[in-house]
Amino acid sequence: MTEPIESGASTGGQVTLIHLGEVRVQEATGEVTPCRVKGTLKSRASREEAHAVAVGDYVRFRRESDGTGWIEEILPRTSFLARADPRRPGIRHVLVANMDQLVIVVSLQKPRYKLGLIDRYLAAANVGKIPPVLVVNKVDLGPESGISHLQEVYSGLDLPLIPVSAQSGDGLAEFKRVLEGKTSVLVGHSGVGKSSLVNALNAELALPTAEVSRATDKGRHTTTWIRMIEVAPGIKIVDSAGIREFKPFGLRADELVYHFPEMIAFMDGCRFRDCTHMNEAGCAVRAAVERGEISRARFMSYLRILEELNQSGPRVRPSGQNQF
Numbered sequence: 426m427t428e429p430i431e432s433g434a435s436t437g438g439q440v441t442l443i444h445l446g447e448v449r450v451q452e453a454t455g456e457v458t459p460c461r462v463k464g465t466l467k468s469r470a471s472r473e474e475a476h477a478v479a480v481g482d483y484v485r486f487r488r489e490s491d492g493t494g495w496i497e498e499i500l501p502r503t504s505f506l507a508r509a510d511p512r513r514p515g516i517r518h519v520l521v522a523n524m525d526q527l528v529i530v531v532s533l534q535k536p537r538y539k540l541g542l543i544d545r546y547l548a549a550a551n552v553g554k555i556p557p558v559l560v561v562n563k564v565d566l567g568p569e570s571g572i573s574h575l576q577e578v579y580s581g582l583d584l585p586l587i588p589v590s591a592q593s594g595d596g597l598a599e600f601k602r603v604l605e606g607k608t609s610v611l612v613g614h615s616g617v618g619k620s621s622l623v624n625a626l627n628a629e630l631a632l633p634t635a636e637v638s639r640a641t642d643k644g645r646h647t648t649t650w651i652r653m654i655e656v657a658p659g660i661k662i663v664d665s666a667g668i669r670e671f672k673p674f675g676l677r678a679d680e681l682v683y684h685f686p687e688m689i690a691f692m693d694g695c696r697f698r699d700c701t702h703m704n705e706a707g708c709a710v711r712a713a714v715e716r717g718e719i720s721r722a723r724f725m726s727y728l729r730i731l732e733e734l735n736q737s738g739p740r741v742r743p744s745g746q747n748q749f
């Protein structure tokens with residue numbers, strides 16, 4: 426298929442699947458067209474972006490006589506979730522665009538939630554302007570103290586927390602209510618129960634879960650795909666396979682604190698204007714941590730991410746040291 430010479434009118438639609446070079450675009454009528462991306466768009470993107478288009482993108486494409494299409498324009502994004510390309514960390518990989526919310530799924534046990542991963546997703550949600558929601562699955566496995574722990578850690582944020590069990594059905598009505606009328610991207614560690622939760626919303630979908638994969642002896646994640654599905658009327662979900670690593674793209678050491686909203690209110694009280702809150706004297710953020718007004722776990726996440734950013738980019742030193 427050679428690229429077309431401009432002719433005829435273009436059509437608008439939304440990208441619903443990206444898999445092995447195929448980009449599927451759905452029109453408002455529901456019609457789906459397999460498309461390719463025009464070279465001019467690809468080369469514009471390739472220096473800074475892993476891919477020119479993302480699932481969720483609104484695009485304009487030109488239809489060919491064989492029923493396929495060429496994407497020639499990507500409309501501005503209202504929100505996005507981006508990671509650093511695992512092989513080329515300076516390159517941005519936008520996983521999804523134009524989402525109404527980021528649903529971070531964790532489980533109480535098997536595997537136990539990791540605050541560090543939640544905090545990375547929260548920072549990425551802030552960068553890409555997607556409101557986040559935290560869904561805590563497998564509450565049937567307990568312990569209840571896990572829920573109160575998470576509630577305490579995130580009490581300083583505007584973060585809805587929804588305890589659920591795909592197995593027992595607890596919390597599923599609330600989970601459904603949160604998704605209604607929205608397009609949500611589901612993220613989380615492998616095995617936390619994302620597919621089980623989506624199946625619980627609509628049993629007819631029958632997405633393969635861990636048991637099914639073991640039973641059929643087929644590795645589920647030998648390929649990578651991201652897709653958008655309407656799981657029930659008015660509930661659109663983006664799920665994915667094979668996305669193993671997630672390091673948010675676009676974080677800078679000197680701006681990191683702005684992705685920890687509960688710390689912002691205290692910053693003005695720091696003695697040094699460019700305080701990094703690592704170990705400077707007169708740091709009002711650390712003082713708030715000591716008083717229990719900022720969650721220590723969140724502060725430790727801040728320090729860990731800051732350290733990572735310092736290793737990979739220009740260093741930010743405690744301001745006391747910068748003076749010499």
Ligand SMILES: Nc1nc2c(ncn2[C@@H]2O[C@H](COP(=O)(O)OP(=O)(O)OP(=O)(O)O)[C@@H](O)[C@H]2O)c(=O)[nH]1
Nearest residue numbers: 563590591592615616617618619620621634635636
């Ligand atoms: N006890 C319990 N087990 C659950 C629950 N939800 C899911 N599981 C089990 O957890 C395992 C993983 O569930 P999946 O739905 O495959 O997890 P996933 O997040 O989709 O995993 P990936 O596809 O690898 O990302 C399966 O064995 C499920 O049966 C739950 O609420 N309680």
Ligand SMILES: [Zn+2]
Nearest residue numbers: 695700702708
């Ligand atoms: Zn400080």
